[in-house]
Amino acid sequence: MKKSFTLFSFLLISISLLAQNSSIKGRVMANGEPLAYASVGVMGTRLGATSNDKGYYEIKNIPPGSIEVGASSIGYQSQKASANLTPGSTITINFILKEITSKLEEIVVTGVTRATEVKKSPIPIATISKKEININVNSNIIDAIVKGVPGVSATTTGPNISKPFIRGLGYNRVLNMYDGIRQEGQQWGDEHGTEVDQYGIDRAEVVKGPASLTYGSDALAGVINMIPAIPKGVDGKLKGDLLTDFHSNNGLIGTSLGISYNKSDWKFYLRGTQKRAHNYQNPVDGWVYGSAYREYNLSGTARVDKTWGFSQISTTLYDNLQEIPDGSRDSLSRKFTKPIREGNEDEIKNRPIVPDNELKTYAIGNLHQAIQHYRVYTHNQFIIGQGNINATFGFQQSRRREFLFPTLPDKAALFLVLNTFNYDVHYNLPTWNGLETTLGVNGMYQTNQNKDATNFPIPDYDLFDVGTFVFTKRTLGKFDVSGGIRYDTRHLTWNDFYTGTNATGFGQKVNAQEPGAYLQFPEFTHQYHGISGSLGATYNLSDQILLKANLARGYRSPNINEVGSNGLDPGAHIRYQGNREFKPEFNFQKDISFLAYLKNLDISVELFDNRISNYIFQARLSDDQGQPIVDDQGNLTYKYQQSKAQLYGGEFTLNLHPESVPWLNFNNSLAYVNGINKNSKLRETYGDAAKYLPFILPLHYRSEIRGTLRKSVGAYTGIYARLELDAYGRQNKIYAVDNTETPTSGYVLFNTGVGTNVKQKSGRVFCQLFFQVNNLFDKAYQSHLNRLKYFEYFQASPNNHRGIYNMGRNFSAKVIIPF
Incomplete structure (x- = not known):
């Protein structure tokens, strides 16, 4: 009792x-x-x-x-x-709350292992928010990042295919990530874009420099982590947004619907997107035949947060039909022509001109890529005392088909299926004596298969990656010091791969015993190893003035195309030749930065010097007369080379936001990189033609003046107007051996835009409006990293223009309706 x-x-x-x-x-x-x-x-x-x-x-x-x-x-x-x-x-x-005019206090996780303020990390890190992504209206997420982060550029194949470069390095040297999962989708290809829903990205984080320490191979140049939206809203109430986007130049129509629901510890999120566009146009080429596309996306997330940590499972589905530009034209009128026959019967100089009704249609032509990318992954965190274990596992499949036969539209010229299993487990130890230390292991297992197709640029292969690392950081007075070391190993193997010709003359996979079997890819097994690491410090002169220095060694094993290719990539119109003897790339990069985030302005100066051993690059092959080696269909031949290289340069930004004029922002950035080819044998043979590295963006200056009203005008709030100048210098520091590259003229583009939020009487935002005009004066130009610049079949042009030009004037309007 x-x-x-x-x-x-x-x-x-x-x-x-x-x-x-x-x-x-x-x-x-x-x-x-x-x-x-x-x-x-x-x-x-x-x-x-x-x-x-x-x-x-x-x-x-x-x-x-x-x-x-x-x-x-x-x-x-x-x-x-x-x-x-x-x-x-x-x-x-x-x-x-006061709006942040600089990025000093933003929290990021890319390139490090725990949430870290930008100001504390010696590694050069930049972020771009959802607000900036919306304001920088573009056709894909990579182009929006290029606009917002100095030092980042992109090689393009039309409006919807952009591959990021960081400080002059791209392809498999830039690790693209989606929500912390490395993006695997045959990224070795020139015309293989980033398979991500641009409307579903909430922010992007960019590491400029070797990030191999935490991610392993393929992060030699840096990392771009595209982070999807996190479910937000009032508990127990369905929230969401509806987005519509229209571009006048290519008729792009984009629609995206996202919904989220929170209940107690659970969060749910679902988004569906569709985009479609016809051919784009410019003042030189008119309508560019073969640049239309159609894209669908679906993604979903479920997450639970508990006292023990959290668990999240997500999935994405990406489906894209992307036309493949061919570039063939009538020699006199320069109008685009199209193939109507196959093989030897296809006379490039006698193709018919594309009818006008096919130049502005949303229907996808017979010559196109069909790309599907499926992904499911899980993030988990388990709190153990003062430490925590983070475990990420994911599976993704990339299915790439390229259809190039006008009389056989259902016959695939290329059909690759890539399956990848990703894993990442790391333990954040309890802080000890001021040290915040992380131990981790991550990597991937990958299989690639050629399916029923006629061309085989790469073999079937198996790949296994594993790497382990230790990373630690500590604050010592005014110094924030961090560093670590990592060891990686990659096992790459494939069996004998035979091809032959079927009764209709098309290529096919065959067994070794079949008559006429050709051993296109002899068996291969190799183990690659690499040690990477970094050490850096931030000196806080004050909370707002910082000095940073970082030393980093990166590692990258050769990708499958560089070491194993021996055939035509039909969508790129290139025959690749790899080299089995290639060694892994290693680089040693030195970064030094000065950052000042003051009351009326922000200043940053970031300088780098990057020395690379065993640098791999592609060079065009020519015959004894100096003419490019092409096949009957005009496809060029490129062979991979390896040498030492040096890249150096930096970025400078000056952003004015005077307190006395709170509505005004004047943002300026300057980016420069120079790439030197250190291959002494090539330099002795070809002289200055071999002095520079290929695919180096010229001097880039960007200036934007933006005015934002701080008070509402009736139902309109957050009204802004902006004018932007985008200037590129002439690029004549090129890899000119066998005309691999040609000089590119400088140009200046002007862009302008306005936007606002529209409120209801209750004060709730009814919609967000964004209006923008890119290339305001309809400038005819070619970006140095525009692959279409080299889509040319004639030695001379009657209008003195060669290749295909970038997009002309484009008016865009975007409406976002939250509910």
Whole structure:
């Protein structure tokens, strides 16, 4: 009886104490407007809330006593407030957040192992927010990143295919990641784009420099991590947004619908997207035949957060029909022509001119790529005392088909299926003596198969990667020091691969015993090894003025095309020749940076010197007369080379945001990189023609002036207008051996745009509007990294223009309706 009474008394006291718990409520504002979906939490606890559409929040069941409350939202400076809660009390705390005009306080995770402020990382890191992605209206996510991050460029094959370069290095040297999962989709190919839903990306993080320490091979130049939206909203209420996008030049119509639902510890998110566009146009070429595309995306996420950590499972489905530009023309009128026959019957100089009705249609022509990319992955974190274990596993499949036969539209010239299993497990140890240390192991297992096709540029292969690393960081007074070391091994193998010709004259896979069998890819097995590491420090002269220095050694094993190719990549119109003897690439990069985030301006100077051993690049082959080696269909032949190389340069930014003129931002950036070919044998043979590396972007200057009204005008809030100048210098520092590259003239583009939010009477945002004009004066230009520049069949042109030009003037309008 006594025990029962004691238990009853204990329960009664507990209930009484719980009833006396306190609560906090209030409102979060910014720029005189309610700030929706801001995070408000009690510091040192898991108690928190999210502001609703009108900026209001409430946190209940807070134990009485002295507490500190913080409010934060992406793009705004965090704010804290202290309070003393008495039992059963309810107090009001309002927050007014200021918009961040610099990126000093943004938290990123790319290239490091724990959440790290930009200012504390010696590794050059840049971020681009959803707001900037929306303002920089483009046809794909990579082009939006190029606009927002100095030092990042892209090689393109029309409006929808962009492959990122970081400081002059691209292809398998830039590791593309989607939500922390490395993107695997035959990225060795020139015309193989990034298979990601641009409308589903919430922000992007860019590491400029070797990031092999945490990711292994293929991060020699850096990392681009595209992070999808995280479910947000009020608990128990369905939220979402509907987006529509239109571009006048190629008639692009994009639609995307995203919905999210939060309930207690669970979050759910689903997004579907469709895009379609016809051929684009410019003042020189008119309508560019073969540049239309159609794309569909579907993605979903379910996540649960508990006291033990969190678990998330996500899936994405990508489907793209992408026409393949051919570039053939009538020699006099320069109008585009199209193939109507196969093989030797196809006379390039006698092809018919493309009818006008086929130049502006959304129907996808017979010559196209069909790409599907499927992915499922899971992120998990388990809290163990003061440390935590993070485990990521994923499976993805890339299916690539290229259809190039006008009389046999269902016959694939290329059909590759790539299966990849990714794994990443790392343990963040408890902080010890100021050291924050991480131990990890990650890698992938990959299989590639050629299916029923007629061309085979690469063999079937198996690949297994594994790497282990240790990374640590510590603050020592004004210094933030970090570094680590990693060891990688890659096993690459394939069996004998025989090809032959069927009764209709098309190529096919055959057995070794079949008559006429040709051993196109003899068996191969090789183990690649590499050690990488980094050491760097940030010196905080003050909270706003920083000096950074970093030394890094990167590692990259040769990709399958570089070591194993021996055939036609039909979509690229290139015959590749690899080299089995290639060694892994290693680089040693030195970075030094000065950053000042001041009251009225931001200044950053980032300089780098990158020395690469065993650098691999492709060079065009020519005959004894100096003419390019081509087959009957005009396909060029490229053979991979290997040499030493050096790249150096830097980025400079100056952003003005005067406090006396709070509505004004004047942003400027300058990026320069020079690539030197250190192959002494080539230099002795070809002289200055072999002095430089290929695919190096010229001097790039970007300037933007943007004005944003701080107060509403009727139903319109956040009204902005912007004018942008995008200038590229002449590039004559080229790899000119066998005309692999040709000089590119400089050019200046002007872009302009306006936008606003439209509010309802209740104060809730009804929609966001973005209007933009790119290439305002319809400038005819060719980017140095535009692959279509080399799509030319004639030695001379009647209008003195060769190859295909970039897009002309383009008006775009985007509407986002949140609900």
